[in-house]
Amino acid sequence: MRRALIGCLLCAPALACAAGGPDGRWEGSIRIPGRELPLVVDLAPGTAGRWTGSLIIAGLGLKGAPLSNIVVGDAGVAFDLGAVLQNSTYGPATFNARMTGDASMAGELRQAGNVAPFTLAKVGRAQVETSPASTPVRRDFEAAWTGQVMLGDYPRTVTITVVNHAGAAATATFKVVGKQVTDLAVDLVVEEGEFLRVESSANRVTFEGRFVKDRDEIGGSVALGAFELPLVLRRVQGSAS
Amino acid sequence: MRVMVNAIALAGLAACVAANAQSTFRGDAAHSGTFGGNGPRQFHRVKWTFPTGDRIVSSPVHKDGVVYFGGDDGYVYAVDAADGRQRWKRKTDGPVPATPAIDGNSLYVGSYDGKFYALDARTGALQWKFTTDGERRFEAKGLHGMLPKNQTIPDAYDVFLSSPVVAAGAVYFGSGDGHLYALDAKSGELRWKFKTGDVVHASPAYADGVVFFGSWDSWFYAVDARTGQQKWRFHGGEDAVLHNQVGFQSSPAVVNGVVYTGCRDSNLYALDAATGSEKWRYSANGSWVITSPAVALGKVIFGTSDSSLYIVADATTGKVIAQVQGSAYMFSSPAVAGSVVFTGVLNGLLEARDLDSGKLLWEFQTDASKRNAGWILTADRKFNTPLFYPSAWRESPIVATAQQFAIGGIFSSPLVVGQAVYFGSTDGNLYALE
Numbered sequence: 001m002r003r004a005l006i007g008c009l010l011c012a013p014a015l016a017c018a019a020g021g022p023d024g025r026w027e028g029s030i031r032i033p034g035r036e037l038p039l040v041v042d043l044a045p046g047t048a049g050r051w052t053g054s055l056i057i058a059g060l061g062l063k064g065a066p067l068s069n070i071v072v073g074d075a076g077v078a079f080d081l082g083a084v085l086q087n088s089t090y091g092p093a094t095f096n097a098r099m100t101g102d103a104s105m106a107g108e109l110r111q112a113g114n115v116a117p118f119t120l121a122k123v124g125r126a127q128v129e130t131s132p133a134s135t136p137v138r139r140d141f142e143a144a145w146t147g148q149v150m151l152g153d154y155p156r157t158v159t160i161t162v163v164n165h166a167g168a169a170a171t172a173t174f175k176v177v178g179k180q181v182t183d184l185a186v187d188l189v190v191e192e193g194e195f196l197r198v199e200s201s202a203n204r205v206t207f208e209g210r211f212v213k214d215r216d217e218i219g220g221s222v223a224l225g226a227f228e229l230p231l232v233l234r235r236v237q238g239s240a241s
Numbered sequence: 242m243r244v245m246v247n248a249i250a251l252a253g254l255a256a257c258v259a260a261n262a263q264s265t266f267r268g269d270a271a272h273s274g275t276f277g278g279n280g281p282r283q284f285h286r287v288k289w290t291f292p293t294g295d296r297i298v299s300s301p302v303h304k305d306g307v308v309y310f311g312g313d314d315g316y317v318y319a320v321d322a323a324d325g326r327q328r329w330k331r332k333t334d335g336p337v338p339a340t341p342a343i344d345g346n347s348l349y350v351g352s353y354d355g356k357f358y359a360l361d362a363r364t365g366a367l368q369w370k371f372t373t374d375g376e377r378r379f380e381a382k383g384l385h386g387m388l389p390k391n392q393t394i395p396d397a398y399d400v401f402l403s404s405p406v407v408a409a410g411a412v413y414f415g416s417g418d419g420h421l422y423a424l425d426a427k428s429g430e431l432r433w434k435f436k437t438g439d440v441v442h443a444s445p446a447y448a449d450g451v452v453f454f455g456s457w458d459s460w461f462y463a464v465d466a467r468t469g470q471q472k473w474r475f476h477g478g479e480d481a482v483l484h485n486q487v488g489f490q491s492s493p494a495v496v497n498g499v500v501y502t503g504c505r506d507s508n509l510y511a512l513d514a515a516t517g518s519e520k521w522r523y524s525a526n527g528s529w530v531i532t533s534p535a536v537a538l539g540k541v542i543f544g545t546s547d548s549s550l551y552i553v554a555d556a557t558t559g560k561v562i563a564q565v566q567g568s569a570y571m572f573s574s575p576a577v578a579g580s581v582v583f584t585g586v587l588n589g590l591l592e593a594r595d596l597d598s599g600k601l602l603w604e605f606q607t608d609a610s611k612r613n614a615g616w617i618l619t620a621d622r623k624f625n626t627p628l629f630y631p632s633a634w635r636e637s638p639i640v641a642t643a644q645q646f647a648i649g650g651i652f653s654s655p656l657v658v659g660q661a662v663y664f665g666s667t668d669g670n671l672y673a674l675e
Binding site: 027036038040056057058059060061062063064127129192193195210223226 | 292293294295296312313314315316326327330334335354366367368369609612614647668669670
C-alpha cells in the first residue's frame with residue numbers, strides 16, 4: 001500500500017510548492033486507539049528539488065526529529081522517521097498523507113505493524129529544524145586519545161581518534177576494547193569551547209569531556225544512555241597534535 | 242485619596258521591580274513574584290504557541306526579546322518573544338522542570354540528569370557543567386496512603402527541580418541529593434555545599450547576603466551566601482504515617498525583612514528573615530501550599546492544592562483580605578503585574594485576577610484541557626477523581642497522576658512582559674497570550 005502511494009507520488013508531474021501545497025507548518029493528531037498524539041510537521045522545499053522536514057510529537061519526547069525519504073507530489077506527501085520509532089521487524093515509522101484541501105491533509109501512520117489515521121491542518125510557515133552538525137576541532141584535539149572505563153568490574157579501553165578535514169567538519173573513530181573489540185559508528189564530532197563531544201547515536205553512546213591543556217588530557221565521561229562512566233583520555237604517545 | 246495612595250504605592254513597586262529585576266524564577270533574586278508594567282486586564286488573543294516534545298513544568302524567563310525555559314523533553318529552549326520562533330535549543334540528558342536564570346551572557350539551569358549547566362544565552366553553547374550527586378524524587382513508605390504501606394513510593398507530585406538564583410558572583414540551587422550548592426558563576430567551581438536531610442527541589446531566594454530555602458526534611462534554612470554557614474533554621478510539620486503533610490516544596494519570597502514560604506504541612510509561614518522566628522501563619526487545613534507566594538503592595542498572594550483556594554493576605558499580619566474558591570489544584574505560582582495577578586491551574590486554566598479582590602478578570606483554557614481526554618475533569622473543570630483514581634494499589638496511583646497531568650495542566654509560573662503573558666503547559670506547548 002505504502003509502495004503504491006509512493007509510486008503514485010513519484011509519478012506526479014510537479015512538486016506542490018505553491019500556496020495550498022505541502023510547504024508549511026502542519027498541526028494535527030494521530031489517533032492511536034486509546035491514545036491520541038498531537039503531531040506537528042514542518043515541511044519546506046530544500047535545494048535541488050529535495051524537501052526537508054522535521055516533526056514534533058509531545059508525549060514521545062520528539063522535538064525537531066528529522067524526516068527521511070520525503071516524497072512530495074500533487075497527490076500528497078510521504079516520509080519516514082529513520083531510526084526514530086523504528087522497529088527491528090517492521091522498519092521505520094512511515095507517514096503517508098493526501099491533501100484533502102488547500103490547507104488540510106489526512107493520512108496514515110504505520111509503526112511496528114500497526115496503522116493509525118492522522119489529520120493535519122496548515123497553520124503557518126515551516127520551521128524546519130536542522131540536525132546538529134559536526135564542526136572542525138582545534139589542533140589540540142586532533143589526535144588519538146585513550147583511557148579506561150570500568151563497566152561491570154571489567155576494564156574497557158576506549159580509544160577515540162579525531163581527524164580534521166580541510167574545509168569540512170572533523171570526523172572520529174570510537175573503539176572500545178573489552179572482551180571483544182567494538183568500533184562504534186560516530187555521527188557527531190563537536191567542539192564547544194573547551195569541550196569535545198563525540199557521539200554514536202546508533203549505539204546511544206556519547207563521550208563528552210573538557211580539555212585540560214597543562215595535563216594534555218580530556219577529562220569527562222562516557223554516557224551509555226542514562227548512565228555515565230568517568231573517563232579521562234590521554235594522548236596516545238606519538239599521536240600528532 | 243485611596244487612588245492617590247495606590248498610585249504612589251504602584252510607583253514605588255515599579256521602582257523596586259526595576260532595581261531588582263532579573264531573568265530568573267519569580268522575577269528577582271528575592272522571589273517577589275512581581276513583574277514590571279501592567280499585565281493585560283482583558284484577554285485579546287493567543288500571540289503564539291511553541292510546541293515541544295513533552296510537558297513543560299519549567300517557568301519561562303525573559304531577556305532582550307528572548308524567552309528561555311526548560312522542557313521535560315530534555316531541551317533548554319530560547320524562543321523569540323515576538324514571533325515564537327526557536328532561536329536555539331540545547332539537549333541535556335534528562336527532563337528540565339527547572340527555571341533557568343540568566344546573568345550577563347550566561348544561562349544557568351539544572352536537569353534531571355544530575356548535572357547543572359551554564360550555557361551561552363546567545364547560542365546555547367556549553368560554558369561549563371557541574372555534576373551533583375544525582376537527582377531523585379522525594380519518596381516514602383506508603384506515601385499519601387498508597388499501598389502496600391511498606392512499599393517505598395516516589396512522589397509523583399514532586400514535579401519541579403530547584404531553580405537557580407545568581408548573586409554576588411555565585412549561582413545557588415538545590416538538588417535531589419539533599420544539598421544546596423553554591424558554585425562560582427564564571428567557572429562552575431564548587432564554593433560550598435550545605436547538607437540537608439532530604440531532597441531540595443524548592444528554589445533558593447537571595448537577600449542581603451543570605452540564601453533562604455526549604456528542604457523535604459521539613460526544615461527551612463537561612464544560610465550565609467558567602468560561607469555556606471547556617472544562620473538559622475525553622476521546623477515545619479511532620480507526618481510519620483502518610484508523609485503527606487511534610488516538607489517544603491514551595492519556594493520562598495523575601496520582602497522587607499520577612500520570609501514567606503508555603504509548606505506541604507498546609508501552612509503559609511511568615512518568618513523573620515534575621516532570626517527565623519515565626520511572625521504569623523495561615524493554615525489551609527490539610528491542603529498543601531505548593532505555590533511560591535508573591536508579595537506586592539503589602540499583600541501576600543498564594544494558592545492551595547486540593548482545596549483550590551486563591552488567597553490574598555495582609556503581609557504584616559497575615560489577615561485574609563480575599564479568599565476565592567478556585568476550580569482545581571494550584572502548583573503554579575502567582576505573578577503580579579500592576580493590578581493583575583496571573584496564576585496557572587492544574588486543570589489547564591490560566592487565570593487573571595484582580596490584585597485587590599481576587600475577582601476573576603479572564604481565563605484561558607488550553608486545548609488539551611478543553612478536549613478532556615478520559616474525562617479527567619468534571620463538566621465544571623474540577624478533577625474527576627472517582628473516574629481516574631479508582632485504587633491506591635499497585636500502579637493505579639502512578640497511572641492516575643500521569644493522566645491528571647496530561648490534560649494540559651499548568652505547573653509553570655507565568656511570566657509577564659509588557660502586555661504579554663507566557664507560560665508552559667503539560668500539553669507540551671509554551672503559550673504566549675496578550
